[in-house]
Amino acid sequence: xxxxxxxxxxxxxxxxxxxxxxxxxxxxxxxxxxIYDGKLFEKQAHLxxxxxxxxxxxxxxxxxxxxxxxxxxxxxETFGKKDGILYxxxxxxxxxxxxxxxxxxxxxxxxxCEEVVRPVEQLKKxxxxxxxxxxxxxxxxxxxxxxxxxxxxxxxxxxxGAEEAxxxxxxxxxxxxxxxxxxxxxxxxxxxxxxPLILDGITKQVVERLAKLSGIPYRNAGFTLEELMxxxxxxxxxxxxxxxxxxxxNGIKVGSGIPGVITQLLQHGxxxxxxxxxxx
Ligand code: PMP
Numbered sequence: 001x002x003x004x005x006x007x008x009x010x011x012x013x014x015x016x017x018x019x020x021x022x023x024x025x026x027x028x029x030x031x032x033x034x035i036y037d038g039k040l041f042e043k044q045a046h047l048x049x050x051x052x053x054x055x056x057x058x059x060x061x062x063x064x065x066x067x068x069x070x071x072x073x074x075x076x077e078t079f080g081k082k083d084g085i086l087y088x089x090x091x092x093x094x095x096x097x098x099x100x101x102x103x104x105x106x107x108x109x110x111x112x113c114e115e116v117v118r119p120v121e122q123l124k125k126x127x128x129x130x131x132x133x134x135x136x137x138x139x140x141x142x143x144x145x146x147x148x149x150x151x152x153x154x155x156x157x158x159x160x161g162a163e164e165a166x167x168x169x170x171x172x173x174x175x176x177x178x179x180x181x182x183x184x185x186x187x188x189x190x191x192x193x194x195x196p197l198i199l200d201g202i203t204k205q206v207v208e209r210l211a212k213l214s215g216i217p218y219r220n221a222g223f224t225l226e227e228l229m230x231x232x233x234x235x236x237x238x239x240x241x242x243x244x245x246x247x248x249x250n251g252i253k254v255g256s257g258i259p260g261v262i263t264q265l266l267q268h269g270x271x272x273x274x275x276x277x278x279x280x
Pocket of ligand 1: 032175176177178179180198199200201202203204237238239240
């Protein structure tokens with residue numbers, strides 16, 4: 001089933017106007033929730049970020065947060081698979097093309113679930129990455145549908161045989177095209193501070209809590225490209241990549257080229273958070 005403007009419908013009932021501002025301007029925002037064992041993971045954190053994004057782009061929903069939350073639950077209940085994602089996007093809606101925000105447009109909302117398999121092999125072995133200039137705008141904390149800079153950078157990484165691009169702005173590492181990035185140096189986890197230059201990842205939030213629980217020092221101090229290349233461990237975090245070791249950057253091994261101990265410890269802690277109690 002699909003969630004379309006507040007109702008659960010079949011795919012053929014979805015009709016998007018050619019005037020939809022999502023189509024012309026990428027004028028909208030989205031969220032990707034993770035479903036583990038049929039249950040939504042960190043649902044409230046995703047809802048909080050969704051409403052934060054909506055406020056930032058001045059889209060007002062005709063539903064309350066509680067109503068939206070119930071719709072997300074109903075959609076997840078129709079999924080019928082164990083592992084997947086719930087994709088939810090909201091555009092400003094249809095209006096005559098104009099750069100000015102329309103006075104009356106009904107937001108369009110689309111949601112659906114999709115099966116996603118955990119990247120188990122990569123989680124064990126780590127991924128290959130490249131570094132690229134961060135060419136995005138200065139409001140990366142908004143989960144905007146405008147992902148052209150991200151998709152082009154991700155493709156450049158793929159063309160170079162890498163799974164992700166680590167983005168660098170003025171010599172400092174911000175995040176990746178679809179994930180946050182952290183380094184470990186002398187036992188300390190370091191990542192970019194929250195603010196307009198990165199998305200406040202939900203997985204990043206979980207990792208911060210896990211680090212604190214495990215007594216691992218965690219600093220939102222940011223780091224330079226040189227510090228990235230000199231790190232003991234590097235990993236990226238996202239809803240679908242989880243805590244993903246980075247073992248290669250620009251063709252150079254990170255540390256000894258295998259996932260580091262702190263990365264593995266965090267991976268273990270992360271798994272415990274979503275594994276069904278019986279298997280934990
Ligand atoms: N940064 C960017 C640019 C992203 O697209 C994502 C994926 N949504 C993340 C970070 C990680 O966020 P999350 O952990 O909430 O998936």
